[in-house]
Amino acid sequence: MAEPRPHVRCAICGKPVHPSHRPFCSPRCAEVDLGRWLTGQYRIPGPPAELEEDSPPST
Numbered sequence: 001m002a003e004p005r006p007h008v009r010c011a012i013c014g015k016p017v018h019p020s021h022r023p024f025c026s027p028r029c030a031e032v033d034l035g036r037w038l039t040g041q042y043r044i045p046g047p048p049a050e051l052e053e054d055s056p057p058s059t
């Protein structure tokens with residue numbers, strides 16, 4: 001049982017990594033990881049929404 005290389009598992013789903021899609025098991029997981037990166041690094045584009053507490057006159 002001499003394995004040529006240690007089994008590396010996909011960081012997304014934990015399945016064995018596919019050589020063609022390293023370090024993931026499939027393009028799907030690669031997209032998931034990419035999505036995590038994007039959501040982690042970039043903010044969602046849009047107008048700056050400042051959360052100012054509006055105190056409406058309670059009249």
Ligand SMILES: [Zn+2]
Pocket residue numbers: 010011012013014015024025026029
């Ligand atoms: Zn995977």
